[in-house]
Amino acid sequence: MVVRALIGAYEANVRPGFALFTSKCYRKSEHGPRVGTWFSFDGFAESVGGLVAYRIANGSDAGRRSLAGWKIMFLWTGLVTAFFGMLLL
Numbered sequence: 001m002v003v004r005a006l007i008g009a010y011e012a013n014v015r016p017g018f019a020l021f022t023s024k025c026y027r028k029s030e031h032g033p034r035v036g037t038w039f040s041f042d043g044f045a046e047s048v049g050g051l052v053a054y055r056i057a058n059g060s061d062a063g064r065r066s067l068a069g070w071k072i073m074f075l076w077t078g079l080v081t082a083f084f085g086m087l088l089l
Helices: 004-013 016-024 028-061 070-086
Strands: none
Touching: 016 028, 028 070
């Protein structure tokens, strides 16, 4: 429960952070469309992430993988994050 509370505390900063980032980096006339884009892709990412996690867990339950589903998910998300970090750098 403690870890879930910490995750919630960190996630609670995401949407206000998007709005703050938008207000500092874009003109006032661009705020509405930019914040709408941030928020709409947040839900899209959760939907795609849920489908990917389901598929990984479903495949690992069948015994076709040498690692547990949660380990594969952590490796996958870490590799994607590292790739996009290098790309954006």
